[in-house]
Amino acid sequence: MRGARCLPFVAVVALLAGCGEDDAPSGPIPIGGIFTLAGPAEDESTVHGLRLAIDEINARGGVEVGDQRRRLALRMLDDEALPPTAVANANELVNQRNVVALLGPVKSTLAIPVGAVAERGGVPMITPGSTNPATTRGRTFVFRTIVTDDFQGAVAAAFARQAIGARSAAMFYDASSPYSTGIAASFRSGFERRDGKIVASGTYTPDQVSRTAGMRRLARSQPDVLYLPNPASDTASQGRRARTLGMRAVLLGGDTWAEQTFLRARAFRGSYHTAQWSPDLEDPRSLAFVAAYRRRTGDDPSQYAATAYDAAGLLAEAITRAGRAEPAAIRAALDAVDTYEGVSGRLRYFRGGDPVASAVVVRSTRSGTKVVARLTPESIAPEPTGQP
Known part of the structure; x- marks a missing residue:
């Protein structure tokens, strides 16, 4: 965050506190997920990385919001690798299930139209896989954890x-x-x-x-x-x-x-x-992630597993910094990020949704x-x- 020391989300969950409000809501924070869950184009490794991050956050008591901790509740829908289905999912999550943020989709053909739904609905979205510049262009609610x-x-x-x-x-x-x-x-x-x-x-x-x-x-x-x-x-x-x-x-x-x-x-x-990332990297944060992923699945993570893990971590940090689990406040906190130290690398943002990374x-x-x-x-x- 601007003017503040940036920490990986595991540390953020344990150490950072936001500015709470009186009579703040309690209970799990609803987060929407839109991914391809079956078929040859499925996002299996990506979803494993995302769930690993959320499980680690919740195991530590959840995200610190004001003076309380709240768990993240992931509401996952299958986009079937089809743009109309992805858009329908986004509308359901934003307008009916009242999620405070969206994670995904991975593919640019899906993320671009889903980003339009997020923008209209005023709900922040973080994609771990869409690299096309059009995904974020002209949008203030759409972010990514992968380079373009x-x-x-x-x-x-x-x-x-x-x-x-x-x-x-x-x-x-x-x-x-x-x-x-x-x-x-x-x-x-x-x-x-x-x-x-x-x-x-x-x-x-x-x-x-x-x-x-x-x-x-x-x-x-x-x-x-x-x-x-x-x-x-x-x-x-x-x-x-x-x-x-x-x-x-x-x-x-x-x-x-x-x-x-x-x-x-x-x-x-x-x-x-x-x-952006490879499981072959000899970086301490990356090595720890690979080890945790292997214990969970028995396989090596994909690049998108790492960027999905970072998407959940970035969202958790933004909620903590916002001090409340509300879409507009989360978006403002995401927009204020300078640097996020993720497992996929150091992500630097410059008042926009696109990170600069190695x-x-x-x-x-x-x-x-x-x-x-x-x-x-x-x-x-x-x-x-x-x-x-």
């Missing part, structure tokens, strides 16, 4: 030019996806600004039966790097197809690649992807993945979004 596509594309471009030494690049991306188009635009801008050359660019849409022709054209350009900022299910086949066509380019991607099984495939050895670059090897670089915001100037 602008920054991630700029990181990939800088790493390609400076660390890999790539002079030429090709891109192949989903033209129907706000994530893919936004991050591709940022990569192009950053790569060309550093005197790199985009020698070929191709697009596809999910309904296309064959995408070989587009990849074959890219292969003829023989780029130093091939940027594939696409959903994991598409990227796996695209990487294999590139190798089948004889492309020797270094494969690059974004955080949709994080913790994916295809990274173990031969085609992806030596590839790199950017993310990014990691992860390399795929024969034995697994390894963090090979951590780039600070000071070393990377985010690029403006636009169509590639």
Whole structure:
């Protein structure tokens, strides 16, 4: 918070006190959650991270609000990975269940319209996964705990030019996806600004039966790097197809690649992807989170599990600072955040919903993945979004 020492939420719950009011409400604080709970696009790891955070907060007696402690009561709804369902969920939680804040959704295609509901309803929303700048643009009630596509594309471009030494690049991306188009635009801008050359660019849409022709054209350009900022299910086949066509380019991607099984495939050895966080990080706060998550689930957490954990922690800190569990007060407290020390990194806010944070670059090897670089915001100037 501005002018105050920032603590991780575990410490905040135990130590920070807000300014209470007489006759303040008591009982659990209703929090809404909108996530994909089933199907191939489910947010299983994200939800585990969120529930871990809330359970830890409640185990310590809840959030300190004025002179009392109140537990967080999560009311979770399944968005089914469909925008109309996500919007209906948001309306139900805001207008019928009277939640004081929303957590989620993860996907930008869902978070953008849900953010409109939150804005109209005057209820703060924190997404742990939506990276598209449109999610928060022009909105005062919408926040996130993940960096935007602008920054991630700029990181990939800088790493390609400076660390890999790539002079030429090709891109192949989903033209129907706000994530893919936004991050591709940022990569192009950053790569060309550093005197790199985009020698070929191709697009596809999910309904296309064959995408070989587009990849074959890219292969003829023989780029130093091939940027594939696409959903994991598409990227796996695209990487294999590139190798089948004889492309020797270094494969690059974004955080949709994080913790994916295809990274173990031969085609992806030596590839790199950017993310905000990785379970491979040797940071004390991150290591403690990974250990707690493993005890709970038996698996490693995803990046979105970490940013969801931070979303719950950031919300808890804002409620404590607000001194009351009311949407307008919570929004004002969120807007006043300077720095939040999360497990996914140090999140810095500048009177807006978008954090500035470091990014990691992860390399795929024969034995697994390894963090090979951590780039600070000071070393990377985010690029403006636009169509590639």
